[in-house]
Amino acid sequence: MSIATGALRNIQDVARDPRSWWQRSKGNIELWANLIVIGWALAFMLWRGGGFAITVGSVFAIWAILAVSLNLVVGYTGLLSVGHIGFFGIGAYAMAVLSSNASYEQLRTEAIPTFGWPFFAALPFSVILAGLVALVVGVAFNRFRDDIYVLVSFGFAVIAFTTFLSWRNLTRGAFGIHEIARPAIGSWVFEEELEFLALLLVFLGLVVLIAWLIVTSSFGRVLTAIREDEQAIAVFGYHTTHYKLAIWVISAMMAGLAGALLASWSTFIDPNSFVLLESVLLVSIVILGGLASIWGSLLGALAFVMLEEGMRFVPFLPSEFIGQIRQVILGILLVLLMLFRPQGLVGRFKL
Amino acid sequence: MGILSIRRLVGIALLAVMAVVTVGCGEEEKGPFRIGVMESVTGAGETYGTVAVQAKQLAVDEINAAGGINGRMLELIVEDSKCNAQDAITAYNKLTDVDEVKIILGTSCSGAMLGAAPLAEKEGVVMFSGLATNPDIAEAGDYIFRTSLSDATVGVDTGNVLWADGIRNLATINESTDYAEGVRRTTTAQFEKLGGQIVAAESYPSDTTDFRTQLTKILSANPDALHIAAQAEASGGTIIKQVRELGYDGPIYADVVPIGTTALEIAGEAATGVKAITPDLDPANAKAQEVLAAFRAEYDYVTLPWFLGSAYDNVYITAECLKKTGDDQDADGFRDCLYDITWSGTIGVDYSFDEKGEVVGLSNAVLEVLPVAERTEENGGYRVLGAAPTN
Numbered sequence: 132m133s134i135a136t137g138a139l140r141n142i143q144d145v146a147r148d149p150r151s152w153w154q155r156s157k158g159n160i161e162l163w164a165n166l167i168v169i170g171w172a173l174a175f176m177l178w179r180g181g182g183f184a185i186t187v188g189s190v191f192a193i194w195a196i197l198a199v200s201l202n203l204v205v206g207y208t209g210l211l212s213v214g215h216i217g218f219f220g221i222g223a224y225a226m227a228v229l230s231s232n233a234s235y236e237q238l239r240t241e242a243i244p245t246f247g248w249p250f251f252a253a254l255p256f257s258v259i260l261a262g263l264v265a266l267v268v269g270v271a272f273n274r275f276r277d278d279i280y281v282l283v284s285f286g287f288a289v290i291a292f293t294t295f296l297s298w299r300n301l302t303r304g305a306f307g308i309h310e311i312a313r314p315a316i317g318s319w320v321f322e323e324e325l326e327f328l329a330l331l332l333v334f335l336g337l338v339v340l341i342a343w344l345i346v347t348s349s350f351g352r353v354l355t356a357i358r359e360d361e362q363a364i365a366v367f368g369y370h371t372t373h374y375k376l377a378i379w380v381i382s383a384m385m386a387g388l389a390g391a392l393l394a395s396w397s398t399f400i401d402p403n404s405f406v407l408l409e410s411v412l413l414v415s416i417v418i419l420g421g422l423a424s425i426w427g428s429l430l431g432a433l434a435f436v437m438l439e440e441g442m443r444f445v446p447f448l449p450s451e452f453i454g455q456i457r458q459v460i461l462g463i464l465l466v467l468l469m470l471f472r473p474q475g476l477v478g479r480f481k482l
Numbered sequence: 483m484g485i486l487s488i489r490r491l492v493g494i495a496l497l498a499v500m501a502v503v504t505v506g507c508g509e510e511e512k513g514p515f516r517i518g519v520m521e522s523v524t525g526a527g528e529t530y531g532t533v534a535v536q537a538k539q540l541a542v543d544e545i546n547a548a549g550g551i552n553g554r555m556l557e558l559i560v561e562d563s564k565c566n567a568q569d570a571i572t573a574y575n576k577l578t579d580v581d582e583v584k585i586i587l588g589t590s591c592s593g594a595m596l597g598a599a600p601l602a603e604k605e606g607v608v609m610f611s612g613l614a615t616n617p618d619i620a621e622a623g624d625y626i627f628r629t630s631l632s633d634a635t636v637g638v639d640t641g642n643v644l645w646a647d648g649i650r651n652l653a654t655i656n657e658s659t660d661y662a663e664g665v666r667r668t669t670t671a672q673f674e675k676l677g678g679q680i681v682a683a684e685s686y687p688s689d690t691t692d693f694r695t696q697l698t699k700i701l702s703a704n705p706d707a708l709h710i711a712a713q714a715e716a717s718g719g720t721i722i723k724q725v726r727e728l729g730y731d732g733p734i735y736a737d738v739v740p741i742g743t744t745a746l747e748i749a750g751e752a753a754t755g756v757k758a759i760t761p762d763l764d765p766a767n768a769k770a771q772e773v774l775a776a777f778r779a780e781y782d783y784v785t786l787p788w789f790l791g792s793a794y795d796n797v798y799i800t801a802e803c804l805k806k807t808g809d810d811q812d813a814d815g816f817r818d819c820l821y822d823i824t825w826s827g828t829i830g831v832d833y834s835f836d837e838k839g840e841v842v843g844l845s846n847a848v849l850e851v852l853p854v855a856e857r858t859e860e861n862g863g864y865r866v867l868g869a870a871p872t873n
Contacts, residue, residue, distance in 0.1 A: 186576075307567070458524050
């Protein structure tokens, strides 16, 4: 809403008086960051076109849902959690176990029960399960603050990963689960990648809308106040623990949604997708994009996915260590960005 | 009217000439055959992926130096599939959409293979792996092939070796990864089928460095032998070292990883006499020794020789099939060629593929670790006792 009207006002300004607009916008790093990242993404897609752009778009949508959900907790409420990958995994595994159609009888590996639920039946269950786990975990987490919060959320990510790996009767451990169902409405199955991307973007839109409603409401203002000074807002009679728990559960449900979508998108998951490193990457996306900015999280996810996938097109690298060099370049770019723009691309404050 | 039709005629003639010229040019100077490669060159499977890419590049360089395939060069496009399904899917889509390859060699991690395999199967793209060993891959589809032996065969052979060696009460310890867990599970199943008994079983997550608690627990069950299934060499070597330090002097059996170069460095003298059941290069196979020497000359090291040879053979099999089909876009022809082919190369003689795309005609060998004094870079620190017994 505000983005659209803002863009419209900008266009009117440019049309009316280009020179003064240029004077005003020259130093506006936010604007240029937006334009560069989006322009880059569009150029990339036009250049490469087709199926690969759809894949990259799908990966972006999943990371964007995750980043927006985490920004609610880290950016707006000021609780630095590195455990979000756990809820991502819970959503993914709930979807996988409930909707997988695989029969493992002919295999010599372990079998798990198959339920064969359709996607849209398993989806709310996955989201609610992530929410319930977050509720239980959150009650304990609310006792901690700041640095300790980082550590306990770290612990949660490790426990979640180990559970995925070791609860073999349910998750098949390291073998992973395949033939996870694709969404279907009646006889229309989302088999094509483009259809799935559309579905992902619808869910992303929904998540952004909910997040926007939260942060612009009085509830959102209390969250921001908790981030700035929790004791001060408590003096005014707000039960800060309730607010923190509420946003934690909402955020975890969004992460669970992202996980369920991932499982259905890739049709195969194993614990390797939910390692702690992914959680750290997620936090860097949120910081890269900008804390306390929904738009920033979208931009951060876009920039991150484009960086990672764009690296595939760096020319003139010998094939033996092409992968390692990509990782190094990605790391250097992240360091440079944090050095010159510590509040992220469009962020309002830094940690 | 007359003028218009003459113009039209000239136009059509021009178009026809252009078309002929274009097609003619295409016939005349064809570019190289383009083959995709997906390996985990970063992340958990880095050692395997790197060796595989280097071995494949070595084979390609040899083929090109010898004049290519029917005069056309062979070109590899390498993508990092890391060790997980999602990265494999993006790597796969990059290769098939952007580079438009129809034949992909890889992957080194089973999880990555299983992530990309449904897409390859749906879109009719051949995936041909030299390293992925998860038994599930057998069922992955018509376009999915591998020269690596399924973990199921390693496990069955290990169970047979244990039984033949007179082991009746076995303790197992394994890393919680698809590969190690697959070995543990199939070994246990075969061993129990023969009448053996598992008296203790422990598993540990990757990156564990201290196994003393778990090993003490295992040893208290008084096993005849200990079986180790590891995926990381560091953990395999550390287990051997620590179990000997705890005073255990019974036989130790393992998969290939705990007798790798790094593992043996960690374990030192403690590893002497450890037996491993794994596919291994036949010392009598001259081709294998030739490939290892060439690899060492090019990259100054050799590790995981069997996987190296497997990846190397994949390229030559690919070249042979491309020679037959003459088209790197013809995935169906390539697939049919793989079903028909019988190959003799680095990893074995006269091997072929069954109807599931699984390799047949290769067998596991029993290896025994030598004392430290006798370990050299050439022998890898072990000697081949012979083929695993069959039951």
